[in-house]
Amino acid sequence: MTAETVMSMSYQAMKIALAMAGPALLVMLAVGLIISIFQAATQINEMTLSFIPKILSMVLVLALTGPWLIGLMVDYIRQLFGSIPTLIG
Template sequence: MTSGTVLTIVEQALEVGVLLSAPMLGAALVTGLLISLFQAATQINEMTLSFIPKLLVLVLVLIVTGPWMINLMVDYMRRLFISIPGLIG
């Protein structure tokens, strides 16, 4: 196994990690921004106000994108396991 092969595996793992986290992080970012705008407009300075909407949005995003996330992980792991004999020998 060469250093190029290791770098390719690490690059693919990072790519899958970014793809898996992007929907959740994007939804949390947009929800937090909307709640912050609402708090600024109404001058409500409650720190716990953003927790429940973010939690609900993240659960909804996980329900919607969950099957895609699982398929992405299964495909990556399948490709990785299939390539193990070629990596060793």
């Protein structure tokens, strides 16, 4: 196994991790921003006001993107397992 293959595999793994975490993180960022603007405007500083909508949005995003995320991970693992013989020899 050469350094080029290791770097290629690392790049691909980071790309898959970013693609899987990206949608949930972006939605959480948007919901957090909206809630913080609401809290600043109304001066309500309740912790559950920021926590519960973030959890609900995370559940919704994972429910909507779950099949795509599983398919993405299964394709990556199949490709990784398929390349094992070429990496060994």
